Amino acid sequence: MNTKTINFQVEKTAESKINAVDWDNLPFGKVFSDHMLEMDYADGKWQDPVIRPFQDLKMHPATSVIHYGQSIFEGLKAYRKEDGSVSIFRPEMNGKRFAESCKRMCMPELSPELFVELVAKLVEIDEAWVPKKEGYSLYIRPFLFAMDDYIGIKPSDTYKFMIFTCPVGAYYAQPLNVKIEENYTRAAEGGVGRAKTAGNYAASLYPAMLGQKEGFHQLVWTDAKEHKYIEESGTMNIMFVIDDVLITPSEESDTILRGITKRSVVEVAQQWGMKVEERKVTVEEIITACKEGRVQEAFGAGTAATIAPIKMIGFRDEKFELPAVETREFSNKVHQYLDDLKIGKIADENNWVFNV
Numbered sequence: 001m002n003t004k005t006i007n008f009q010v011e012k013t014a015e016s017k018i019n020a021v022d023w024d025n026l027p028f029g030k031v032f033s034d035h036m037l038e039m040d041y042a043d044g045k046w047q048d049p050v051i052r053p054f055q056d057l058k059m060h061p062a063t064s065v066i067h068y069g070q071s072i073f074e075g076l077k078a079y080r081k082e083d084g085s086v087s088i089f090r091p092e093m094n095g096k097r098f099a100e101s102c103k104r105m106c107m108p109e110l111s112p113e114l115f116v117e118l119v120a121k122l123v124e125i126d127e128a129w130v131p132k133k134e135g136y137s138l139y140i141r142p143f144l145f146a147m148d149d150y151i152g153i154k155p156s157d158t159y160k161f162m163i164f165t166c167p168v169g170a171y172y173a174q175p176l177n178v179k180i181e182e183n184y185t186r187a188a189e190g191g192v193g194r195a196k197t198a199g200n201y202a203a204s205l206y207p208a209m210l211g212q213k214e215g216f217h218q219l220v221w222t223d224a225k226e227h228k229y230i231e232e233s234g235t236m237n238i239m240f241v242i243d244d245v246l247i248t249p250s251e252e253s254d255t256i257l258r259g260i261t262k263r264s265v266v267e268v269a270q271q272w273g274m275k276v277e278e279r280k281v282t283v284e285e286i287i288t289a290c291k292e293g294r295v296q297e298a299f300g301a302g303t304a305a306t307i308a309p310i311k312m313i314g315f316r317d318e319k320f321e322l323p324a325v326e327t328r329e330f331s332n333k334v335h336q337y338l339d340d341l342k343i344g345k346i347a348d349e350n351n352w353v354f355n356v
C-alpha cells in the first residue's frame with residue numbers, strides 16, 4: 001500500500017472516557033484510550049484502515065489464531081514532551097521488527113513506513129491520552145492475528161491488524177530479583193525466539209510462575225542446548241557492566257528478541273566512549289564475576305520495563321546481591337539520558353525521536 005494514499009476512515013467516540021482516569025495511579029496495561037485502529041487483510045491485500053471507538057471484538061469460535069497462535073505484536077511508547085507536543089521513540093525500528101515477525105510467522109507484511117503512519121495516526125487521534133506526568137507514557141500495542149474460520153493447519157488467508165493504546169506507569173515497581181533458568185527454555189535455535197509472537201510469552205508463564213514462588217520477579221533464559229549461555233530476561237534484554245565494560249548477549253542466534261531499548265543503550269554507550277561487548281555471554285563468567293564482586297551493574301532493557309535494575313541474581317542454590325542501585329553510574333545515566341531525549345529536554349542528535 002502506498003502510504004501517501006492511505007484512506008483512513010475515522011469514527012470518533014460520542015463520549016470520551018478520559019475524565020474517569022486516575023492519572024496518579026495508572027496500573028500497567030489496564031486503562032485503554034478511547035479509540036483503536038483496525039485494518040483487515042483479505043483477498044490478498046490490505047484493506048483501508050478504520051479508527052473506531054475502543055470496543056470488544058466478535059470472533060468465530062474456529063478463528064485460527066485462537067487455536068494455532070499465528071499472532072504477533074509490538075510494543076512502543078509515546079511521550080509528552082516538555083513543550084506539550086508528543087514524541088514516539090524509534091517507531092521505524094518497531095516497524096522493521098514487525099515485518100520480520102510477519103515473515104517468520106508466515107503472515108502478510110506491512111511496510112515499516114505504513115506501520116509508523118498507522119501508529120502515528122492513532123496517537124494523534126488520542127493525543128489527549130498521552131500522560132503529562134513525568135515517568136508516565138502512552139503504551140502503544142500494534143498486533144496482527146490470523147482470522148480464517150478454519151480448523152485445518154495452514155497459514156490463514158485473512159488477518160486483522162490492530163492498534164490500541166494505554167496510558168501507563170512503571171511496569172516494574174522495584175529493582176528485580178532474577179533467577180538463571182537451567183531447566184526450562186524460552187526459545188531454541190531454528191525456532192521463533194526472535195519473532196515477537198504470542199506463543200513465546202505463553203511458553204514462559206509456567207517457568208516464570210515457578211520462579212516467582214521462589215521469590216524471583218523474572219527468569220534469565222539460557223540457551224536451549226546446554227543452558228550455558230545467557231540469553232534474555234522475561235520482557236527485557238539483559239545487560240551487565242563488569243570491569244567497566246558493557247556486556248550483553250549478541251543477537252546472532254535467532255533465539256533472542258532484537259530489542260530497541262538495548263540497541264539504543266549500546267549505541268549511546270559507544271558514543272560515550274564506553275567499551276561494549278556484544279557476544280556470547282556464559283553463565284559461568286557472570287557467576288564468577290558475581291563471586292569476585294566485579295559485577296558493577298546488571299539491568300534489563302525493554303520498552304515496558306525501560307531500564308530495570310537487577311538487584312539480585314539467583315543461580316542454583318546461591319543468591320548474589322549486586323551493588324546498590326544508587327551507585328550504578330552507567331545505567332542511571334543512560335536511563336536519564338533516554339528519558340530526557342524522549343521528552344525533548346536534550347538535543348536529538350541521533351534522530352531517534354519521531355514527532356507526532
Ligand code: PLP
Nearest residue numbers: 235236237257259260261302303
Ligand atoms: N525481549 C523480550 C522477550 C521482550 O518482550 C521485549 C519487549 O519488547 C524485549 C526483549 C525488549 O525489546 P524492546 O526494547 O524493543 O522493547
Ligand code: COI
Nearest residue numbers: 075076235302303304305
Ligand atoms: C514491551 O516492552 O513492549 C513488551 O513487549 C513487554 C510486554 C509483554 C508488556
